[in-house]
Amino acid sequence: MTGFEYTLQCAVLVLLVVAIPFTIRLERGLSGLRRDRGAMDGSARGLGEAATAAEATLRRMRITTDEGLRQISERCLAGEKLRDDLRYLIERADSLADRLDGLVRQVRPIVAEPVVPIRAEAAAPPEAPARSQAERDLIRALKLAR
Known part of the structure; x- marks a missing residue:
């Protein structure tokens, strides 16, 4: 072998010696990736299960x-039906209140007339028309209100 071949082989040998720590380091990194790949597969399965849940x-x-x-x-729907029923009842109550107000106004002039005392010697009082309890209560209330 010539000097040139020896020099060339020594250079290759130096490069191989320098490359050995890099290959060891690369191999450790790859083995770490292989280890983490199992964990990554497990976490991917866990992610799939979480998505399904x-x-x-x-x-x-x-x-x-x-x-x-x-x-x-x-x-x-039930509330709307009740609202409609209440609206109807309120309208009926308003019309009944108006009718009652009209009746009260009709009765006030009759009640407001002055009462003439009856003499003891006068004959029996004329027969009063039969009135319902509601009319009697209304007249009594109107008398008390004066």
Whole structure:
């Protein structure tokens, strides 16, 4: 072998010696990646399970929301019926109050007339028309109000 070949082989040998720590370091990094790959696969499986659980939860939430909306709409319909009934009753009460007010105004002039005392020697009083209890109560209330 010539000097040139020896020099060339020594250079290759030096380069190989220098490359050995780099290869050891690279091999350690690759073995770490292989170890972490198992953990990564496990976490990917865990992520898939979490996604499946989240989808199931969303389905249950949608069902619950639909049920709640159905119940709310039923109660709104019942409330609207009650509102209409109350409106009708209020209108009837207003008309009855107006009629009662008219009757009270008719009775006031009769009650407001001065009472003439009856003499003891006068004959029996003329027969009063039969009145209902409500009329008697109304007249008594009007007398007390004066």
